[in-house]
Amino acid sequence: MxxxxxxxxxxxEAGKRYFGLGRNASYxxxxxxxxxxxxxxTMLRVPVKAVERMLDRAGELSTR
Numbered sequence: 001m002x003x004x005x006x007x008x009x010x011x012x013e014a015g016k017r018y019f020g021l022g023r024n025a026s027y028x029x030x031x032x033x034x035x036x037x038x039x040x041x042t043m044l045r046v047p048v049k050a051v052e053r054m055l056d057r058a059g060e061l062s063t064r
Contacts, residue, residue: 006048011037014046018055 009017014035015026029035036050 008038008045008047011035011044011046014048014051018051 011030012023012026015021015023015029019026019029019035021029026035030037030044030046035046036054038045038047
């Protein structure tokens, strides 16, 4: 993987970047399933493409 593509981000980074949430609110949203996550060992990561697809679908629904 030499293209520097960011495949996953931390839960707090995803919450801040995509939803303007703080650390605790980000983890709470992930716990509820509002932010998609992957567990890798003890790490909880957010797949960037999954969040972007989710936001694309939400944008499509709101314009109808």
